[in-house]
Amino acid sequence: MKQTIDAAPLVKEVSDVLHQLGIKEVNPAYSTGLAWGGHEGRTTRTINSPADGNTIASVNMATAEDYDHVIKTAQEAFKVWRKVPAPKRGEIVRQIGEKLRQHKEDLGKLVSYEMGKILQEGLGEVQEMIDICDFAVGLSRQLHGYTMHSERPQHRMYEQYHPLGVVGVISAFNFPVAVWSWNAMLAAVCGDVVVWKPSEKTPLTAVACQHILREVLAENELPEGIFNLVIGDAEIGSLMSHDTRVPLVSATGSTRMGKKVGEAVGARLGKSLLELGGNNAIIVTEHADLEMALRAIVFGAVGTCGQRCTSTRRIIVNENVYDQLKERLQKVYANLPIGHPLDSTTLVGPLIDKPAVDAFTAALEKVQQEGGKLLIGGEILNGEGYETGTYVKPAIVEAENHYEMVQEETFAPILYLIKYSGDVENAIELQNGVKQGLSSSIFSTNLLETEAFLSHWGSDCGIANVNIGTSGAEIGGAFGGEKDTGGGRESGSDAWRIYMRRQTNTINYSREMPLAQGIKFDIMD
CATH class of the missing domain: 3.40.605.10 (Aldehyde Dehydrogenase; Chain A, domain 1)
Known part of the structure; x- marks a missing residue:
């Protein structure tokens, strides 16, 4: 636009x-x-x-x-x-x-x-x-x-x-x-x-x-x-x-x-x-509210032009709702308002500089060489209003979790769409199957799925959300992640x-000098 x-x-x-x-x-x-x-x-x-x-x-x-x-x-x-x-x-x-x-x-x-x-x-x-x-x-x-x-x-x-x-x-x-x-x-x-x-x-x-x-x-x-x-x-x-x-x-x-x-x-x-770094995923199960998931995915993937550590990088979607969500995402991406960040109608601003644009295009080239399918986006915008060469169209790529580029964090608006079958534990395994461990999310109205996601065998990230996206943390909770994310909070x-x-302090307010663990140590005058 x-x-x-x-x-x-x-x-x-x-x-x-x-x-x-x-x-x-x-x-x-x-x-x-x-x-x-x-x-x-x-x-x-x-x-x-x-x-x-x-x-x-x-x-x-x-x-x-x-x-x-x-x-x-x-x-x-x-x-x-x-x-x-x-x-x-x-x-x-x-x-x-x-x-x-x-x-x-x-x-x-x-x-x-x-x-x-x-x-x-x-x-x-x-x-x-x-x-x-x-x-x-x-x-x-x-x-x-x-x-x-x-x-x-x-x-x-x-x-x-x-x-x-x-x-x-x-x-x-x-x-x-x-x-x-x-x-x-x-x-x-x-x-x-x-x-x-x-x-x-x-x-x-x-x-x-x-x-x-x-x-x-x-x-x-x-x-x-x-x-x-x-x-x-x-x-x-x-x-x-x-x-x-x-x-x-x-x-x-x-x-x-x-x-x-x-x-x-x-x-x-x-x-x-x-x-x-983060390589954050949203799991979308067959029991998800897809309209809610769609809103969270788009903001997480294109907000700050994909330059948040909590940006949504991967969508792990159940095969029963995969085609439906893919179609809805492509329709939204086709109409994203891309432009000057101070324009109130803009939803996607520029990347920080041209090296970031180069990283964006290089990642798209490499993931397609690995077998990924570019569904939409990926172009560098030019012409009136886009003279800086820092504006790009956010991209969606059908991919597999093991691809080298999917395993890495590209600080740009690239969203990898990954299909899973079977129960939610298969999706959780895919989500956890990267080096980073910052933010994660699941969209589901099924209590068994959401509780499994939050369990000690569930998400291995420092942040794990249910029915909200990976991006946009409140300041009241500790922020940070595990693995290559660094472990800080x-x-x-x-x-x-x-x-x-x-500092641990011990104060003796008696006139005796007992030792811990009952140790006896009597000195002679």
Whole structure:
């Protein structure tokens, strides 16, 4: 579908958004919350929108010396921040949430324009930030430990949690602000300070967030170094991964990247929180509500142009409803509105860049060589409105689960349609038969099927849903996956614990000195 958006008002709209969010023509390389640094004498990276190819702004890239300065500033801030009572830290996060509410429209538009996801998803990402702030405020009064009974008389045992220190956050381009906030807001109420390395593909939204944070920090007369930003390439991420001053590194991205981070952090016995690749499947049984399944499949497969870690990659369909669902999917795909992400009628925006388009076409070529049948889509769009070469038609491919390309995650809108026969355990085996283990879903009105899917022999993913899709998690539950997805958990539930160090305490309030396990050890005077 051709775009109808008028470019002239859009240029002014984007210009107004950049002004409101403090984005300059050239932006500095780092921030320590209150102060900006790295203004001159550094490599500059120009950020162009994948939506229309226009230059948004440029950023200076941080040096190793810049990184070191930020870490040292963060270390000093930690000495102050950890002594602030947790509910007071929660109050700061509450104020950040209020600022985000004020800037939601502008920040959502910048997310959409810089990354390429449609405006509704951009606004939804900022809402996630607001939601995690609200969650963290409540959490600030619930950082609880446990009390245990001691085997020794007049002894008390309990556990408590203390702040870790500097938390490093490496975020990905597809969620340029939300995933950072999951980490930063929880870490902040836990008493940690945060150093953020955003994706070099989408750094401007990070710059905007730092301007918003600065207002809160200044209004509360807090020191610099609590919320920090370092804009750089893989070198900065490597420095952070190897840095013993950073006890926890949270990294979101590809499995390949995550293995490098995990290896570096593990070698120094640090903690890593890894949110990596997904190869998510929806099982559609013969007892499914197909209209419900259809809506979930399409959003999961083409939302963010297939560039979510929870994007739906595989549909495992019972043979009795396979042809019916295949026909319905092709009809919907034939009419998907593809265009500028800020156009309210658009449902599918561009891929992030041309290398992503190349990966899309290469994957389609290879899966067809393996025996896959392209049912619809796969074209690169060109002509008016599509001059960037980053717009593609989402594809559906009939395939088999064992194909090499089906086993891999292609960060693009390719949906593999896979038929199964027999009972639901056959479908579950297909779903689990990949290296990744992030999100999964089943559509069925049959209780026996859905309970089998949720059982300990069912889905092996960190997220398992019934009658909703794989994409679009709420912040209240812990987010993350198993196997090559990394095993980390972020956001809700008890995910806060990874940002703290655990301590067991035993207090003797008697005048005796009994030993555990009844050990006798009497010394002579």
